[in-house]
Every structure is written in C-alpha cells, then in structure tokens.
Amino acid sequence: MTLQKHTINDVAKLAGVSKKTVSRVLNEEANVRESTRLVVMQAVESLGYKPNPQARGLASNQSFLIGLIYDNPNKSYVSDVQEGALTACEEHGYHLLIQPMIHDQNDVVDKIESLIYSSRLDGLILTQPFSDNKSLNTLLKKINLPYARIAPTEMMDDSLNVVCNDVESAYQMTRYLISLGHIKIGFIVGHPDHPVSQQRLNGYIKALQENKIEYDAKYVQQGFFDFNSGEDCARRLLSLEERPTAIFASNDYMAAGVLKVASQKQISVPHQLSVAGYDNAPISSYIWPALTTVKQPVTQQALMATTLLIQTIRKKMPEETTINLENQLIIRESTAPF
Amino acid sequence: MTLQKHTINDVAKLAGVSKKTVSRVLNEEANVRESTRLVVMQAVESLGYKPNPQARGLASNQSFLIGLIYDNPNKSYVSDVQEGALTACEEHGYHLLIQPMIHDQNDVVDKIESLIYSSRLDGLILTQPFSDNKSLNTLLKKINLPYARIAPTEMMDDSLNVVCNDVESAYQMTRYLISLGHIKIGFIVGHPDHPVSQQRLNGYIKALQENKIEYDAKYVQQGFFDFNSGEDCARRLLSLEERPTAIFASNDYMAAGVLKVASQKQISVPHQLSVAGYDNAPISSYIWPALTTVKQPVTQQALMATTLLIQTIRKKMPEETTINLENQLIIRESTAPF
DNA sequence: CTCAAAAATGACACCGGTGTCATTAAAGAA
DNA sequence: TTCTTTAATGACACCGGTGTCATTTTTGAG
Numbered sequence: 001m002t003l004q005k006h007t008i009n010d011v012a013k014l015a016g017v018s019k020k021t022v023s024r025v026l027n028e029e030a031n032v033r034e035s036t037r038l039v040v041m042q043a044v045e046s047l048g049y050k051p052n053p054q055a056r057g058l059a060s061n062q063s064f065l066i067g068l069i070y071d072n073p074n075k076s077y078v079s080d081v082q083e084g085a086l087t088a089c090e091e092h093g094y095h096l097l098i099q100p101m102i103h104d105q106n107d108v109v110d111k112i113e114s115l116i117y118s119s120r121l122d123g124l125i126l127t128q129p130f131s132d133n134k135s136l137n138t139l140l141k142k143i144n145l146p147y148a149r150i151a152p153t154e155m156m157d158d159s160l161n162v163v164c165n166d167v168e169s170a171y172q173m174t175r176y177l178i179s180l181g182h183i184k185i186g187f188i189v190g191h192p193d194h195p196v197s198q199q200r201l202n203g204y205i206k207a208l209q210e211n212k213i214e215y216d217a218k219y220v221q222q223g224f225f226d227f228n229s230g231e232d233c234a235r236r237l238l239s240l241e242e243r244p245t246a247i248f249a250s251n252d253y254m255a256a257g258v259l260k261v262a263s264q265k266q267i268s269v270p271h272q273l274s275v276a277g278y279d280n281a282p283i284s285s286y287i288w289p290a291l292t293t294v295k296q297p298v299t300q301q302a303l304m305a306t307t308l309l310i311q312t313i314r315k316k317m318p319e320e321t322t323i324n325l326e327n328q329l330i331i332r333e334s335t336a337p338f
Numbered sequence: 339m340t341l342q343k344h345t346i347n348d349v350a351k352l353a354g355v356s357k358k359t360v361s362r363v364l365n366e367e368a369n370v371r372e373s374t375r376l377v378v379m380q381a382v383e384s385l386g387y388k389p390n391p392q393a394r395g396l397a398s399n400q401s402f403l404i405g406l407i408y409d410n411p412n413k414s415y416v417s418d419v420q421e422g423a424l425t426a427c428e429e430h431g432y433h434l435l436i437q438p439m440i441h442d443q444n445d446v447v448d449k450i451e452s453l454i455y456s457s458r459l460d461g462l463i464l465t466q467p468f469s470d471n472k473s474l475n476t477l478l479k480k481i482n483l484p485y486a487r488i489a490p491t492e493m494m495d496d497s498l499n500v501v502c503n504d505v506e507s508a509y510q511m512t513r514y515l516i517s518l519g520h521i522k523i524g525f526i527v528g529h530p531d532h533p534v535s536q537q538r539l540n541g542y543i544k545a546l547q548e549n550k551i552e553y554d555a556k557y558v559q560q561g562f563f564d565f566n567s568g569e570d571c572a573r574r575l576l577s578l579e580e581r582p583t584a585i586f587a588s589n590d591y592m593a594a595g596v597l598k599v600a601s602q603k604q605i606s607v608p609h610q611l612s613v614a615g616y617d618n619a620p621i622s623s624y625i626w627p628a629l630t631t632v633k634q635p636v637t638q639q640a641l642m643a644t645t646l647l648i649q650t651i652r653k654k655m656p657e658e659t660t661i662n663l664e665n666q667l668i669i670r671e672s673t674a675p676f
Numbered sequence: 677c678t679c680a681a682a683a684a685t686g687a688c689a690c691c692g693g694t695g696t697c698a699t700t701a702a703a704g705a706a
Numbered sequence: 707t708t709c710t711t712t713a714a715t716g717a718c719a720c721c722g723g724t725g726t727c728a729t730t731t732t733t734g735a736g
Contacts, residue, residue, distance in 0.1 A: 361693070396692080
C-alpha cells in the first residue's frame with residue numbers, strides 16, 4: 001500500500017539532498033545537475049510521492065485552478081468545451097472549476113469576482129456571451145487576472161482569443177443553399193443576447209447580397225436558440241403566401257423545430273423544403289432527415305484557449321494571442337436542389 | 339477596490355481579537371460569545387476578507403474538493419448530474435472536480451487513485467458504471483475515502499447510495515404498453531457494461547410474466563445505448579414476420595433510432611407502432627412524434643448524493659445512508675392503443 | 677595551477693490558516 | 707463570598723511546500 005504519507009522531506013532524505021533541491025527537480029527549474037535529477041526522480045518514484053497542492057499553492061501563491069464560465073442551454077456544446085479545457089488542464093497539471101452562470105442576472109460580474117477571490121483562480125476561460133461582456137473584461141483587466149475568450153466578436157488586442165468566423169460559415173451555408181437553386185431562403189436568428197446571432201445573420205445577408213437576392217424581412221424570424229422558438233418561427237415562415245423553399249436556422253435545435261413543423265404540415269424535407277442548422281449538435285444526426293449543418297471545432301477551440309491561458313499564467317507568453325480555427329460545412333439529407 | 343490583500347491577521351487586528359478567534363467564527367465553532375462573533379463578522383465584512391483555501395487546506399488537511407467520476411456518452415445526463423452536484427457543493431463551500439473516464443480502460447482504478455492523491459480529494463461521487471465497480475469500491479474503502487454512489491445496483495450497507503428503481507420503472511412502462519393492448523412488445527437492451535441495462539430488462543420481463551405474456555427472445559435485441567444501435571435493433575425487430583406493435587428501448591437515443599427506422603419503413607408511429615424510451619433526454623421532446631419515456635430526477639439525485647457525501651465528510655453522519663427517489667412516466671405522442 | 681565567474685546546492689524564513697493546550701473570564705455550587 | 711466547573715479566548719507550533727540569499731562546487735580563462 002503506497003499510502004500518501006510521504007512529504008518532500010522523506011524524498012529529500014532518501015535522495016540525500018535538501019528539500020529545496022527536490023522542489024527544483026519537481027518544478028523543472030534550471031541549474032540542477034542531471035545526476036542529482038535522476039537520483040531525486042528515483043526517490044520520488046519509489047516512494048510514490050505526490051506533492052501537496054495546498055502547500056504548493058500557499059507557498060507560491062497559486063491555486064493551479066482555472067475557471068470555466070458558461071451559460072449555455074446547449075449541453076453538448078458545454079460538454080465539448082469542458083472536454084477540451086480538461087484535456088489542456090490535465091496536460092499541464094491544472095484543474096478545472098466549472099461555473100455555470102446566468103448571464104443576464106444583474107450581479108454576474110460580482111459573482112464572478114467573488115468566485116475568483118474565494119477560489120484564488122489562476123485564470124479564467126470565458127465562453128459566450130461572457131466573452132463579450134464589457135464590464136467583466138474591464139474587471140479582469142483591472143485585477144490583472146489572465147483569461148482567454150472563446151468566440152469573441154469584439155477584439156481586444158492584448159487579450160487571448162480563440163475566434164471562429166461565424167459570418168464566414170453562415171455565408172458559406174447560405175451560398176450553398178443558393179447554389180442548390182433556392183432564392184426564397186428563410187432565416188431564423190439566434191438569441192439576441194448572443195453576439196454570434198448577429199454574425200450568423202450577417203453571413204446570411206452577405207451571401208444574399210453577393211448573389212443579388214433582395215433581403216426580405218418577412219423571411220427573417222427572431223428565435224432564441226431553443227427548440228420551441230424554432231417551431232414558432234417555422235410556423236410563421238411556412239404560413240407565408242410565398243413560403244420559403246429553404247430555411248436556415250442559427251442552430252440545430254431550432255432547425256429540429258422546423259423539421260417538426262414541416263412534418264406536421266406535411267411538407268416533405270428535403271423535397272419541398274430544405275433545412276439547414278448550425279453547430280452539429282448530436283440531435284442533428286438523430287433526427288430524420290439528418291440535418292445539414294455547420295460543425296465548429298469546439299473541443300479544439302477550448303483546448304487551444306486553455307493552452308494559451310496556461311502559457312500566459314506561466315509567463316511563457318504565447319507567440320499568437322489570437323487563434324482562428326476553421327468551421328466545416330456538413331452536408332446531410334435535409335437539403336436538396338430546388 | 340476591495341483587493342484581496344487581507345489576511346486573517348488584518349481581520350483579527352481590526353476586531354481586536356486573536357486570529358484563532360476569527361478562525362473560530364468563520365468555521366462556526368462552538369464557544370464563541372455572540373458579541374465577539376458580531377464584531378468579527380463586521381470586521382470580515384468591512385475588509386471583504388476571504389479566507390485563503392490553500393492555507394486552510396494545508397492546516398486542516400482538507401482540500402474542499404469533491405471529485406465527480408463519469409463515463410457517459412449522454413451529455414445531457416452528465417450535465418444534469420453536474421448541475422446537482424455543483425449546487426450542493428456551492429451550498430457547503432466545496433468545489434467540484436469533474437473527471438470523465440473511460441470505464442473499460444484497464445487502469446481506471448489506478449488513475450482514480452492517482453487523482454485522489456494528487457488532488458487530495460475530500461470525497462468522490464460515482465456514477466454508473468463506476469458505482470458498481472468492485473475493485474474501485476474496495477480501494478475507496480481501504481483508503482477510507484468518503485464516497486457516494488448514484489444508481490448502484492449492488493448494495494453495500496455502509497456506503498452512501500442514491501438509488502433509483504429501474505426495475506420498477508421499466509415494469510411500469512411495460513405495463514402501460516400492455517394496458518394499451520400491446521402483446522408483441524419489442525425490447526432493446528442497453529449497453530451490457532451498464533448494470534441498469536439488466537434492471538430495465540428485468541422490469542420488462544416482470545411485467546410480461548405478471549400479464550401472462552410469454553417471453554419471446556426474438557423480441558429482445560441487444561443495443562448499446564446509442565442511436566445507431568437503436569436503428570440496428572429496430573431494423574431487426576421490424577423485419578420479423580410477426581413484427582412487434584410496440585418497442586420499448588432502454589434509452590431515448592435508441593428509441594430515436596427506432597423512430598427513424600419506422601419512418602424509413604413507412605410505419606406510422608404511434609398508429610402502427612408504439613415506441614417508448616427511457617431517460618427523458620432533451621431529444622425525446624425534439625423529435626416527432628415526441629417520445630413517451632421515463633424521467634429520472636437526475637439533478638435531484640446528484641444533489642442528494644453530494645449532500646450526503648459532504649455531511650459524511652464533515653462527520654455529521656446523515657440519518658439515511660440510502661435515498662430512493664421516484665421516477666416518473668412521461669406519456670407523450672409516440673404511444674397509442676393497439 | 678590559480679582565481680574569478682558561473683553553476684549547483686542548501687539553510688531558513690515564510691505563505692495563511694488550524695490544532696493543541698494553556699490561560700483567563702464567566703457561571704454555578706456550596 | 708469563595709471555590710469549582712465550564713465557557714471563552716489566546717499563544718504558538720505546525721501543515722508542506724517555495725523564495726531568497728548564502729554557501730559550496732564546478733568550470734574555464736589566463
């Protein structure tokens with residue numbers, strides 16, 4: 001039984017060096033002779049020694065804790081972000097503290113500040129809509145806490161960002177629908193509090209303009225990223241006299257709502273109506289017909305963001321402070337030529 | 339700016355007491371005069387003092403960290419568990435360390451042990467299939483680490499459990515289908531590594547027996563809790579000469595697969611085929627027709643488990659060590675009389 | 677071979693709390 | 707009132723590492 005009763009002193013004694021030297025080896029500090037490094041490592045190994053993170057933290061004024069802030073009803077998105085962040089944390093010996101929040105609660109910033117202090121976080125990862133939260137950004141800068149933002153829309157050059165070009169992807173999806181022969185293309189906007197909603201809309205508009213299709217407000221409905229709002233919007237769109245031949249929803253849940261309404265109205269997808277979503281959520285392949293959608297490398301984004309953050313915490317300034325990862329169009333069965 | 343430059347000494351000085359007394363107040367220890375308690379609290383308040391968790395942990399040999407172990411492809415389940423556990427942790431000043439694992443990797447137990455020591459966890463929450471992992475349970479007992487198990491099937495009386503009677507719920511669902519007039523009822527078993535799979539199957543069998551319906555092996559297919567396996571099983575079931583008039587899948591993903599196959603085969607649900615799922619996953623209401631399913635109070639279960647665990651850690655032994663929460667049948671549009 | 681510069685190591689205080697035990701103040705019994 | 711018991715508080719070592727700086731060892735130039 002290798003019970004963890006061992007302290008750094010035990011290791012030092014066994015290796016025949018001072019505990020400070022053991023500390024040096026474990027923290028990969030410079031100026032340690034290779035031979036002593038080996039002796040120490042062996043002692044560590046044979047005792048099964050694990051440093052006490054509390055003691056380490058206290059002495060070095062760190063917590064090795066990184067906070068992940070989110071407010072997203074899309075559980076699969078959250079799960080993917082967690083996965084990426086966890087992977088990066090594990091690799092560098094950090095731990096992840098997940099912190100769901102309500103973004104439109106009026107004291108969010110205070111709550112986050114309180115969390116930072118009470119847990120002594122070393123850094124923070126922000127997802128939308130927090131990435132674009134002005135007062136939060138201001139606070140973090142003021143207290144000088146390193147942080148990384150995922151999918152921010154407003155840039156700030158001295159901060160760490162992992163961006164994904166939603167305008168571009170929405171543009172490409174719309175262009176794809178146009179290339180299939182669609183002209184009357186409905187669009188369901190995402191939640192107004194989420195900056196990406198505007199971006200996706202912009203991509204849609206850009207594609208229309210480029211193809212000389214007039215923007216028609218009645219084809220654009222305001223949704224809220226959830227299934228029900230998708231249904232509502234679809235009902236409105238599909239009751240129009242000149243109903244659209246394609247509907248592009250700003251996420252997959254809403255697109256699923258469209259499919260349901262189409263089915264109820266006996267409108268066959270994709271023959272009479274093409275439907276496209278966004279996010280490549282699990283549901284997109286679990287419904288029938290499977291959804292054409294946009295896949296974001298969410299896990300990879302979170303991984304990069306966390307890695308950047310940890311590098312910064314360790315004062316090894318990363319070369320790039322802004323990383324751009326490409327999205328991918330996934331064509332499935334819900335879209336067809338008109 | 340209430341920067342956290344304050345230590346317990348500052349508070350003690352301001353309140354005119356020793357730091358030990360401040361510590362007593364903050365930890366709600368007995369034998370503190372009410373008047374001094376107030377003075378101290380006020381000093382804490384006015385300085386915006388937050389105790390340093392690292393120092394606290396080092397001195398008291400605690401981490402205030404609870405680990406949550408899971409391996410579940412069902413992201414919404416994981417998310418619900420996290421939510422419940424987080425709520426309980428927050429309430430009691432603990433933090434949650436999430437730890438996804440691969441349950442059939444051969445060194446899981448070692449990995450978990452390593453996690454426990456390197457993070458100095460105060461306790462562990464186990465979900466399936468870890469709740470029933472024999473060697474893990476043995477390890478935890480040996481090293482005397484408090485832990486709580488969610489949905490265990492094998493009982494161990496000196497451990498903390500939050501059980502949910504899957505046999506009962508599967509029984510009720512099957513009985514419900516029988517009450518609708520179905521006799522040829524297909525069943526899709528869950529992943530063989532998950533103990534609940536057997537339980538749900540047992541519930542199905544129990545209902546058949548009780549209603550004098552002969553168990554027919556060809557109506558029972560082995561799935562793996564994922565969408566694709568649901569499709570596969572459905573294809574097999576629906577190609578039988580005497581095809582079932584109802585299919586009960588052990589979770590909603592597989593049930594969704596059944597719906598897809600039914601749609602492909604032009605079998606109308608629920609008129610020609612009733613379909614039931616299990617879990618009340620988000621997908622169950624996002625597909626058409628919406629799934630009849632079993633709702634487990636997952637968030638509540640995790641909350642209770644975590645609360646029990648924290649009470650135990652704090653040596654306030656909970657009165658009940660095993661909690662039983664009722665499931666709920668949710669009837670939607672995918673089931674109808676035959 | 678000598679000596680200055682650089683590299684490797686060690687001694688020790690310190691991080692900010694809590695545990696233990698001694699001490700003092702309040703309460704109750706005689 | 708005095709003495710005993712109990713409640714309230716404080717002094718101080720200690721938890722297990724790291725930072726700083728002093729000391730020793732090694733390296734390399736002259």
